[in-house]
Amino acid sequence: MRTQTGSALSVSFIGEGGFTIVATDAKLTMQPERPSSFHRRRAALLSILVMGLGQIYNRQWWKGFSFLIAEIAFLIASFDFLNIGLWGIVTLGTEPFLDHSVLLLAQGIIAVILIIFGLGFYALNIRDAYRVGRMRDRGENPPTLRETYRMITDKGYPYLLVTPGLILLTFVVVFPILFTVAIAFTNYDLYHSPPAKLVDWVGFSNFVGMFQSPLWQNSFISVFSWTIVWTLVATTLQFALGLILAVLIHQKGVRFKKFFRTVLILPWAVPSFVSILVFSGMFDDNFGPVNTMLQNIGVGEIPWMTDPMWTRVALLLVQIWLGFPFSLALCAGVLQGISSDLYEAAEMDGATAFQKFRRITLPLVLYATAPVLITQYAFNFNNLNVIYLFNQGKPAVPGQSAGGTDILITWVYKLTFDTHKYNYAAAVTLIMSLVLMLVSLYQFRKTRAFQEEDLIQ
Amino acid sequence: MLKWKKWMSLSMAGVVAVSLLAGCGPQRDGGTTAKEGGKEEKPKQLVIWENKDANHLKHTRKMAKEYEKKTGIQVKVIDVDILKQQEKLTLDGPNGKGPDVVTWPHDRIGEAVIKGLIQPIEVEEEVTDQYNESTIQAMQYDGQLYGLPRNTESIALLYNKALMKQPPKTFEELIDFAKKNTDPAKKKYGLLFEGENFYYDYFVLDAFGGYVFKELDGKLDPADIGLNNSGAKRGLQMIGSWYEDKLLPPGLKDDTVNGLFKEGKVAAVINGPWAVKDYRDAGIDVGVAPIPKLNGKDPRTFIGVKGLYISAYSKNKYWATDFLQFLTGKEALQDRFKTTGEIPSRKDLLEAPIVKDDPLVAGFAGQAAQGTPMPNIPEMGQVWDPIANAITFVAKGKQKPEQALDDAVKQIEEQIKTQKQ
Numbered sequence: 059m060r061t062q063t064g065s066a067l068s069v070s071f072i073g074e075g076g077f078t079i080v081a082t083d084a085k086l087t088m089q090p091e092r093p094s095s096f097h098r099r100r101a102a103l104l105s106i107l108v109m110g111l112g113q114i115y116n117r118q119w120w121k122g123f124s125f126l127i128a129e130i131a132f133l134i135a136s137f138d139f140l141n142i143g144l145w146g147i148v149t150l151g152t153e154p155f156l157d158h159s160v161l162l163l164a165q166g167i168i169a170v171i172l173i174i175f176g177l178g179f180y181a182l183n184i185r186d187a188y189r190v191g192r193m194r195d196r197g198e199n200p201p202t203l204r205e206t207y208r209m210i211t212d213k214g215y216p217y218l219l220v221t222p223g224l225i226l227l228t229f230v231v232v233f234p235i236l237f238t239v240a241i242a243f244t245n246y247d248l249y250h251s252p253p254a255k256l257v258d259w260v261g262f263s264n265f266v267g268m269f270q271s272p273l274w275q276n277s278f279i280s281v282f283s284w285t286i287v288w289t290l291v292a293t294t295l296q297f298a299l300g301l302i303l304a305v306l307i308h309q310k311g312v313r314f315k316k317f318f319r320t321v322l323i324l325p326w327a328v329p330s331f332v333s334i335l336v337f338s339g340m341f342d343d344n345f346g347p348v349n350t351m352l353q354n355i356g357v358g359e360i361p362w363m364t365d366p367m368w369t370r371v372a373l374l375l376v377q378i379w380l381g382f383p384f385s386l387a388l389c390a391g392v393l394q395g396i397s398s399d400l401y402e403a404a405e406m407d408g409a410t411a412f413q414k415f416r417r418i419t420l421p422l423v424l425y426a427t428a429p430v431l432i433t434q435y436a437f438n439f440n441n442l443n444v445i446y447l448f449n450q451g452k453p454a455v456p457g458q459s460a461g462g463t464d465i466l467i468t469w470v471y472k473l474t475f476d477t478h479k480y481n482y483a484a485a486v487t488l489i490m491s492l493v494l495m496l497v498s499l500y501q502f503r504k505t506r507a508f509q510e511e512d513l514i515q
Numbered sequence: 516m517l518k519w520k521k522w523m524s525l526s527m528a529g530v531v532a533v534s535l536l537a538g539c540g541p542q543r544d545g546g547t548t549a550k551e552g553g554k555e556e557k558p559k560q561l562v563i564w565e566n567k568d569a570n571h572l573k574h575t576r577k578m579a580k581e582y583e584k585k586t587g588i589q590v591k592v593i594d595v596d597i598l599k600q601q602e603k604l605t606l607d608g609p610n611g612k613g614p615d616v617v618t619w620p621h622d623r624i625g626e627a628v629i630k631g632l633i634q635p636i637e638v639e640e641e642v643t644d645q646y647n648e649s650t651i652q653a654m655q656y657d658g659q660l661y662g663l664p665r666n667t668e669s670i671a672l673l674y675n676k677a678l679m680k681q682p683p684k685t686f687e688e689l690i691d692f693a694k695k696n697t698d699p700a701k702k703k704y705g706l707l708f709e710g711e712n713f714y715y716d717y718f719v720l721d722a723f724g725g726y727v728f729k730e731l732d733g734k735l736d737p738a739d740i741g742l743n744n745s746g747a748k749r750g751l752q753m754i755g756s757w758y759e760d761k762l763l764p765p766g767l768k769d770d771t772v773n774g775l776f777k778e779g780k781v782a783a784v785i786n787g788p789w790a791v792k793d794y795r796d797a798g799i800d801v802g803v804a805p806i807p808k809l810n811g812k813d814p815r816t817f818i819g820v821k822g823l824y825i826s827a828y829s830k831n832k833y834w835a836t837d838f839l840q841f842l843t844g845k846e847a848l849q850d851r852f853k854t855t856g857e858i859p860s861r862k863d864l865l866e867a868p869i870v871k872d873d874p875l876v877a878g879f880a881g882q883a884a885q886g887t888p889m890p891n892i893p894e895m896g897q898v899w900d901p902i903a904n905a906i907t908f909v910a911k912g913k914q915k916p917e918q919a920l921d922d923a924v925k926q927i928e929e930q931i932k933t934q935k936q
Contacts, residue, residue, distance in 0.1 A: 142541055145541070154631070155609075155827075158605075158609050161606075161609075247934070248626065248629060248630075248893055248934065249629060249934075251605075251629065251630045252605065252609075252630070253605065253608065253609055253630065253631050253632075253827075254629065254630050255629075255630075267936055271929070271932075271933050271936070272929075273926065273929045273930065273933065342766070342768070342771065343764075343765065343766040344699075344765075344766060344767070344771070345702070345771050345774075361766075363766050364765060364907070453907065454900070454903070454904030454907060454908075456904070456908065456922055459926070459930060476896055476900075477896060477897065477930070477933075477934050478626075478893070478896075478934070479933070479934065
């Protein structure tokens with residue numbers, strides 16, 4: 059029992075500093091025959107029973123009653139909502155036309171979030187009662203209203219400021235994610251659409267079904283592999299080009315640095331969807347300027363839009379053009395910050411230009427840009443714009459439902475809007491997010507390991 | 516520490532249990548709310564969703580006032596984008612905020628019926644007889660009538676009068692003309708259209724006996740696909756030969772067709788009424804004619820029909836049906852034609868001088884009258900891409916028409932299966 063007093067509940071609204079004098083005074087009046095854990099146990103138990111009761115027991119009247127009122131208000135105000143929501147998320151409705159499964163699901167998720175918030179507050183209430191009880195056990199006086207207020211505005215101030223943002227974040231970010239996850243485990247498609255039909259929970263059968271149909275199997279494997287290739291090649295090349303150009307401009311002998319930097323940033327300044335549509339016209343097989351030019355110099359026409367391989371090449375070129383200015387700007391910034399001492403020292407040791415690049419520039423740039431580079435990979439993994447605007451994922455490939463240049467995200471888009479397989483679309487989205495999360499997590503961890511090598515003081 | 520956690524989890528479990536016990540769902544009175552038969556009362560107000568288009572709204576607002584004068588029922592016109600009405604109705608309908616009358620292109624009827632958004636209507640046969648047969652066919656799903664047709668739309672032959680004096684009588688003549696007047700090196704073409712889009716090609720496959728879904732008594736059978744029968748294969752062979760003869764370049768897009776026609780480099784294109792204004796603005800003297808006879812028959816192009824439907828949530832079915840008939844009546848559709856330029860679906864108006872004597876409209880109207888509605892079952896969504904791909908493979912010489920169509924139909928069947936899984 060005694061070990062509890064040393065419990066490591068360090069983050070709390072109830073600070074202990076500043077009460078030492080009060081505490082020593084109170085110790086004199088303490089009744090020695092009571093067990094040392096008497097108040098804290100009783101207060102916590104009462105708080106579990108009804109919110110605020112423990113505080114009232116601790117003679118923190120204001121806090122106790124406001125907790126009590128908060129609980130009653132929460133239950134009265136949201137009982138119907140929570141009731142329908144919980145019932146809805148479990149059953150997804152029981153009568154077609156009367157119950158709208160998708161709306162019930164949404165309400166259910168909100169209800170669960172609200173309950174979690176409520177439980178979190180409830181837990182805080184219990185812990186608060188417990189801690190104040192412990193203070194009393196030690197013979198300290200529980201903090202007065204004014205002290206509590208000061209504590210909240212003082213130590214809890216950051217939390218107070220963060221809370222509204224956190225709540226907003228929960229509904230804007232967490233809610234849609236939960237909704238997508240939930241849809242992936244239902245049979246929500248055209249033939250199970252409210253109001254005429256109810257949606258049901260189907261467990262993992264979407265994932266199983268997707269991999270069992272040969273048409274989808276083929277599509278998924280080819281789409282997935284092209285997505286990986288696309289992400290790696292497009293991102294790496296756009297970064298490499300940006301880095302090389304930045305290094306070239308950064309050379310000492312180069313004049314008109316500002317001019318070059320400005321010109322090379324221009325592709326970034328044009329809205330990308332405009333440039334993509336223009337490129338789509340330029341690469342037209344029969345009437346595009348690219349092929350006209352190639353023909354004039356004797357190379358001949360290249361089926362940019364109708365052959366999957368060439369469309370992929372064209373897409374990579376377009377993405378590199380769209381993406382390198384960002385890397386250029388980033389790398390140029392980092393290069394400015396590298397101390398010239400390093401290069402001078404290397405020159406003293408007789409390093410060649412390539413060695414200086416390989417041993418000094420590259421590691422330092424990569425170190426500084428690694429987190430951004432990872433987000434660039436994630437961005438290209440989900441780069442719907444380029445693929446969809448350039449050629450809608452076409453050209454077609456015999457024997458599969460996706461086009462030759464469809465990446466996962468464009469395929470999901472088509473699944474949702476063309477075939478109304480919302481459940482499959484959600485399932486593919488889940489798989490996609492899992493892959494992205496794992497890769498990003500792994501890379502970010504590696505970046506941190508990098509950091510510990512202490513490359514830069 | 517340990518004890519603390521135990522307390523916490525115990526208390527959490529308690530609260531969850533309480534909330535789950537409470538979550539026993541909505542209170543519902545057991546009895547089914549069966550409606551009593553008999554004639555419904557005259558409502559005070561009917562609500563209609565009209566497309567968010569200035570001219571469409573102008574016409575419908577005017578008609579709403581006339582209907583109120585005639586029957587005393589006030590009509591509220593709300594503007595909702597025609598392609599967003601279904602989605603909005605799925606949300607607004609159950610909340611009781613939905614309209615009585617909605618509108619969208621007929622090929623989305625199947626989807627709406629499956630979702631339970633609209634209800635069948637009952638009208639006398641003499642009413643349906645007033646409309647062009649194919650437009651009434653477009654309003655049917657699973658053998659039942661779900662709405663009344665308002666306007667119809669079809670592609671036709673658009674020609675540059677400076678390059679083509681008279682539209683040919685037969686398609687074979689048109690192809691001969693194209694052969695004589697096409698020179699890809701100079702970007703000169705006799706006939707261009709978006710050949711790799713099934714919407715523009717259907718009439719060729721149809722002319723030789725191909726079909727999308729077999730129709731029987733107003734029902735389309737998605738299990739019977741006629742896109743790889745011998746007729747469809749002959750049709751695609753013919754299309755393939757146009758690419759082989761370099762009359763049509765592969766990978767042709769709508770934009771390119773329009774661009775070249777506006778530059779005066781193309782004698783004729785197959786396109787819809789939406790293209791006419793653009794062409795005339797570019798200074799081309801455009802003529803419009805029905806597509807010439809192919810294989811000795813009038814080509815049956817895909818037509819789109821815009822209809823009016825009654826929301827499944829409407830409580831005023833009788834009066835909504837009455838309003839539907841009013842809005843698709845002769846006076847109303849004549850006014851609509853004058854206001855919006857859309858081709859009416861009524862036989863009497865198609866024969867009326869106002870339509871017949873307008874050279875630009877008559878061509879489209881004539882073609883629409885002989886067209887066949889795009890299938891309105893949702894399985895159609897799985898047809899477009901595979902067939903378009905098959906045409907592309909043939910156009911590029913990658914596959915023979917037989918192989919391409921067999922593959923495409925197999926893919927369509929598989930996709931329909933997956934869609935219904």
